[in-house]
Amino acid sequence: MxxxxxxxxxxxxxxxxxxxxxxxxxxxxxxxxxxxxxxxxxxxxxxxxxxxxxxxxxxxxxxxxxxxxxxxxxxxxxxxxxxxxxxxxxxxxxxxxxxxxxxxxxxxxxxxxxxxxxxxxxxxxxxxxxxxxxxxxxxxxxxxxxxxxxxxxxxxxxxxPLSELRTVGLGLLFMFVTLFFITGKLISKEMITPIQKMERAALRMANGEYDARITATSKTNEINQLGESLNHLAGTLQSEEKNRTEFIGNVSHELRSPLGYIKGYAEGIEKGIIKSEDGIPIIRQEAESMLHLANDLLDLTKLQSDTYELHFEPVAFAQIVHDLLNRAEQVADEKNIVIHRDIDDSCIIHGDTQRLAQVVRNLLDNAINYSDESSSIQVTLKTFDNRYLFTILDEGVGIPEEKVQHIKERFYRVNSARSRSDGGSGVGLAIVDEIVKKHGGTFTVSSRLGVGTVVQIELPEYVDEDNEKGSENT
Structure with a gap:
């Protein structure tokens, strides 16, 4: 200072x-x-x-x-x-x-x-x-x-009498001074001391100590609210710092494995240990995995930006679901998984066609990948109260209850060992959540370990304002 x-x-x-x-x-x-x-x-x-x-x-x-x-x-x-x-x-x-x-x-x-x-x-x-x-x-x-x-x-x-009045005035002055010191002490206790604590806590936050917290000691509501706001800010910064650290670690981990494979196979081909026809497909596969991760991260960054705009238009959401289900059934047949569908074909949504297709594709891929062989998947699209509810219910491995609340976080995986056999980049559900939010909807997940998982997307029904105005005029 x-x-x-x-x-x-x-x-x-x-x-x-x-x-x-x-x-x-x-x-x-x-x-x-x-x-x-x-x-x-x-x-x-x-x-x-x-x-x-x-x-x-x-x-x-x-x-x-x-x-x-x-x-x-x-x-x-x-x-x-x-x-x-x-x-x-x-x-x-x-x-x-x-x-x-x-x-x-x-x-x-x-x-x-x-x-x-x-x-x-x-x-x-x-x-x-x-x-x-x-x-x-x-x-x-x-x-x-x-x-x-x-x-x-x-x-x-x-x-x-005037001198007596002046004597009274001096008494009043003494009373003012006494009242002044009492008021000053109260202000110091109720305002200055808490603000100084906030200043010290803010300086600690500025230096990266996001665990700094302020204990509300003032009787002034505004001062206490300011302290609570700083505590909330500290908690947010602490959470963001944790996410940043985890993000860097996750990206590093996700890139380390494919880069290791690429480096190893390239050196093997160079030294003649591995035949090029055996090594090049693996190198290409790992490069595509890295490219997929980069695209997912770029997608997530765009969607989380306030300036990113979707291309909204009337979308036949039921048709998108039917088309993607037809493609998904070919993959599901390889695992003897039966997909049941109950779709309201009148479902029309005001949204971005490509982004909505990305949501359905991602959720169907997850349901198939984590379902047991010879199981079934139930897909429904229903209308209620001017909103649409899209549901996918699988009979897969399920998710532990304490981990369900984290699965929409980027890079989060239920299997902390991060086996390459788990598949995916850990960013897909975070992308789904952001797309649904931008469409004014909600994305929820419920699951029981060993029983299965239910994912639900709730989206608002499309309303043609021009037609409504026309009908009102008639």
Missing amino acids: NKRHHSLRTRIWITLIAVFLMLALLSVYVASYLYERLYVDEQIQSLTESGEELASIYYGYDSESSFLWRVQWTDQSSGADVFYFDQEHPLLEPDSRDNLMIEFFTSDEQNELLSGKTIEIIRTHPSYDQEVLGVVVPLIENEQFTGMILLSQPLTSIYE
Whole structure:
């Protein structure tokens, strides 16, 4: 692995940290902002209402003492500092242009006050030396500025609840961090560790160790399914590797014997030990055996390819069976084998004529070759549920039950000694199986040792779609 790239565990932890920190900080910030904004706005609204109420009392009071008493009462009951300034207060001094100069306010604020507008301020109070939130309500009589009411509140009293909120936010942050580590541990246990096991198993598979397996330890279904898929892949690769090894061994074995015969007889003829008229026929026979094996392997390779296409057409399958049975009876007569036939002559299949004939020929040859002398073979072709069932039942030597499931494998022989008298290349039934699959059918074999073997081919009935559409229209 390239060291410049972080591991999956590191990337997940970094992502989790970033997400949790961002969420925690964002939550605290949003809460602080909203609290400050809403609370400050609420305080300004409250101070403004109190100031406007005092201004209305100012305009309608009977005596100044009663107004000042109301100012004092508001100061004590509202929680805010309330001040009343008239034109004689030291903070208000006339300038050379006969305008009021208020040193606590900016020139723009002065102009707004003089024009009768209420202003809001947040700044350091000259008397308390601390920041205050204030509302200033001007008092205007006969279009003349006669004073103002200042309601203020120290910002510290406003921010005290906010500091408590920030403390709560820090608690939430701590909770987030704790939750983060718990979640990280769970993710590490449920995801990262199993994935790392899968990575190690995949590397072992890449190095040819197809016995590598993964034990599902995660509670996550998807992770377990991925592990099962890798186990299935490992099993498939192991099986393919075994088949490849056996295939090479089988081909080598099948070629070794004829090549040995060819080499031996050629050397015998060359040295004059064997007469050419005796040796050449054997050499030719062994060469034909090798050619037959090569053709069978080429056939099987083609049929197992997804790109290989058969030439489909309406085929009179019953006629193919009759023709091949007529030829097979000549060989069967040499062993006094009687072939009984029960064929549905109406059997028509959508398929490849040559390949279907190859299937029937191969199965009939096997039935005759492995049947005892003076026995019988039953061949039937019947229709049921829009499908055809082709059956060959012989009274041959039979196959052990534990070996029946393997006979469709290439190069598999019931006789593991591989005697040349067994005949065949061991590829024929594998070819039959592939051809039947490509025709949408099934190929099954059942057998009892010493009793006989039954092979069955099930194929779909041919349907003329054009005629069906025509009949529907009529």
